[in-house]
Amino acid sequence: MKRVYGSLKSMMVGENGDDSTAKCRERRRRRMAMRRIAAVSSGASGSVMGEEKPNGVAKTRGDGPVSANTAAAIMSLIMPPPPVYGVLSVIGRQREMEDHVSVRLNLCGPEINGFRPVHFFGVFDGHGGRHVSALCKEQMHVFMEEELMRVTVDGGESSGGGGDVERWRLAINRSFQRMDEMALRLCLCGAVGSSSNICRCSPKLSFMGSTAVVSVVTNEYIFVANCGDSRAVLCRNGRAIPLSVDHKPNREDERARIEGCGGRIIFSNGARVEGILAMSRAIGDRLLKQWVTSEPEISITKREVGDECLILGSDGLWDVLSSELACNIVHECLQENRSSNVEPRTETHEGGNGEGPCPSRSESAATLLVRLALGRRSTDNISVIVIDLR
Incomplete structure (x- = not known):
């Protein structure tokens, strides 16, 4: 091996x-x-x-x-083996767990990737309730697989990576659009109605939504789609490289977009859309949909030899840890475990303990990040995925 x-x-x-x-x-x-x-x-x-x-x-x-x-x-x-990863999601100091994570190794082998496997990772941070983020966990990877498999490459040899950037972007955008449409039809009774027949079983659903930071990893590229204030950070040669930018209402371009649609940014315990939502993009949020879009910002990064790990996390982590500090911690953790010849292993299911006598390097790093965030008095749910790119 x-x-x-x-x-x-x-x-x-x-x-x-x-x-x-x-x-x-x-x-x-x-x-x-x-x-x-x-x-x-x-x-x-x-x-x-x-x-x-x-x-x-x-x-x-x-x-x-x-x-x-x-x-x-x-x-x-x-076909290279799937990446080793570690994941940890804790309720923290909140009363309700609204974070959800999703990992699907070998999600599919689309033509646009030369029929080679792609791996799916996602962190979803719900607000107003857990229902939208739970729905994202169940369905986002399904939509992503369907949209990627639908893409065909006309003539010549397929790119096998990010050669045709526009096709990748369109497939990822359609996945988020379909996810948002389903979230807007979600009902607490468990039904998903049509857009013209929405169940009114609970008015709370009108204020429910979720962030979504999703990464599709191939052997050559890292695709990251972000909607909200969860974050993706690449650790390359010990340095932190942001692969997403938080969608905050007071971000200059986001504020201009919201005000251009007739919305307002009201400062109430921070900048909020209409004084309600502390992020400018999200999935769901039926009453604010006029101003809060679900369209993700997509970054495409070519993998290099110096790429060490990819970190996805909810704002419960990033509120108390900088991207640079998180990268340094994971870098030191991976280096320490490599020097001690710890045998890596891949998680068998989300949030669980994979097979083997000891945790993987990436699992140890994820646990360390969560413990540090708790020690720094993070007040939110905390969810972290650490993908070892080596």
Whole structure:
């Protein structure tokens, strides 16, 4: 396993280097391996054009028999293992838990990504209640998968990453739009009505909403879509690189947009839209929808060799910790665990303890961030996802 991991790491270094010849050789090798796997898959059904295949062996035209184990080994070289991550979400000093997190490794293999897997991570911070953020946890990754799989690449070889930026943006935007439309039809009775037939079982729903910071991670790019004041930070070579900007009502461009729509920014325990909402973008918030948009701001970052980790967190973390401090803490935590040869592992489910005798590096880092936020008297729910990009 370590040898495979090392070879994958060297492949990533080669792809990010400046040697164009090496890049061409690598792409050609991958294409040939993919053709070989396709031949193996077609032969695994038992017969091709009436020719019987022995169990576990498939014939490829001109290359001789290829065993199933060989095909699996080739696939493991082409498809890198999913990233190791750690996640922790706590109620903190609030009475109700309104934060939700969502992690979907190997969400799908869309054509726009060269049919290679993409990984989904999301933090949703509800306000006015937990219902909208819970709905985001259940449905956002579903919409994202559907929209990404719907994208086709016309002619030539697919980009395998962020080459066609506009297609990625449109797919992510549509996911947020569909999520917002569903949230606006949400009812406390559990039904989701049509836009013309909205259940009025509780007027509280008109003031319910959620932030959403979502990251789609591929082997070459990091896509981050942010709507609200949750945040995404990349740690690269020990430095914090913001991948999102908080949507606060007093942000100059957000204030201009809200006032241009006829809204007002009223200062009541901080800047608030119409004196109610402390963020300028959110999913839901039916009564404020005229001024509070669900359209995300999207950043696209090409991965580099020095990328260490990606941190997603709700404002319960960022209210008391700066991006730079959080990055430094995670950097030191990952370095310390690497020097002590702690074996990494991937979480098996959200918020749970994955398999293995000891926590992963990223899980330890997430726990440390939450403990520090609590120690600094954070008054909100705290949710953190730390994705180890190495």
